[in-house]
Amino acid sequence: MKVAIAFLLDHKIHNFMRSLAVDIHRQYPLGFSAASALPHISLKQPFPIADLAEVEAxxxxxxASIPPFKVELTRLELQTYAGQSRGIAPTKKAEWGILWLAVRENPVLRNLHRRINRELGERFENTRAAFDGEAYRFHATLFTGEQNADLYREAFAAYKDTPINLSCTxxxxxxxxxxxxxxxxxDFITYKILPLK
Structure with missing residues (x-):
């Protein structure tokens, strides 16, 4: 079993992301595996668990401890990874990509990422996940891993100047x-959604 923790984006950003993904996919068939989850900003990457009830608690x-706060999505970005899937994408290709909307770094997100990693590490075993830590880049994924990185590069070149001046609470x-x-x-489901305090 594995879980991940993320903030959900509002309906305006959800609709923008899905519209952009469909538009890109029509010209560059990158696949819709990332659309299996609601548009979100990952706060804690997937990690293995032994007991769902304990993690749920x-x-x-x-x-209940987090008040609502504002985030800004600023631009389209491409990340490519060579020779490994890093446990995220279902691929055996030599190189794969992630196309995402970059989220402007802010102290609330960074401090929550640190806090969650620390608290989970204190309560559970083996919670470290790929990309955790100070280098983690907050983002909302459009596409990931189904095609080789060259197709991601082509799509990014065509859409990199798309205006992405979005924000939400x-x-x-x-x-x-x-x-x-x-x-x-x-394989992930959205198991539970809760309001912030």
Whole structure:
């Protein structure tokens, strides 16, 4: 079993992201595996768990301790990774990509990322996940891993100047869950959504 924790984006950004994804996919068929989850900003990357009820109890305490806050999405970005899936994308290709909307770094997000990693590490075993830590870049994923990186590069070149001046107040947090250890993002369900305090 694995879980991940994320903030859900509002309906305006949800609709923008889905419209942009469909538009890009029509010209560059990158696949819709990232659309299996609601548009979100990941706060804690997937990590293995032994007991869902214990993690759920932590998640409920966490949600009750966070007031709503504002986030800004600023531009389209491409990340490519060579020779490995890093446990995120269902691929065996030599190089794969992620196309995302960058989220402007702010102290609330960074401090919550630190806090969650610290608190989970104190309560549970083996909670470290790929990309955790100070280098983690906050983002909202449009596409990930289904095609080779060259197609991602082509799509990014065509859409990189798309205006992305979006903001919203984060009001909900989600717990994503899957009952296996596969790297396929489509195996996750949105297990629980809670309002921020």
């Amino acid at each position: 932590y998640f409920e305490q966490l949600a 984060i009001k909900q947090i989600a717990l994503f869950y899957k009952n296996n250890d596969s790297a396929d993002v489509r």
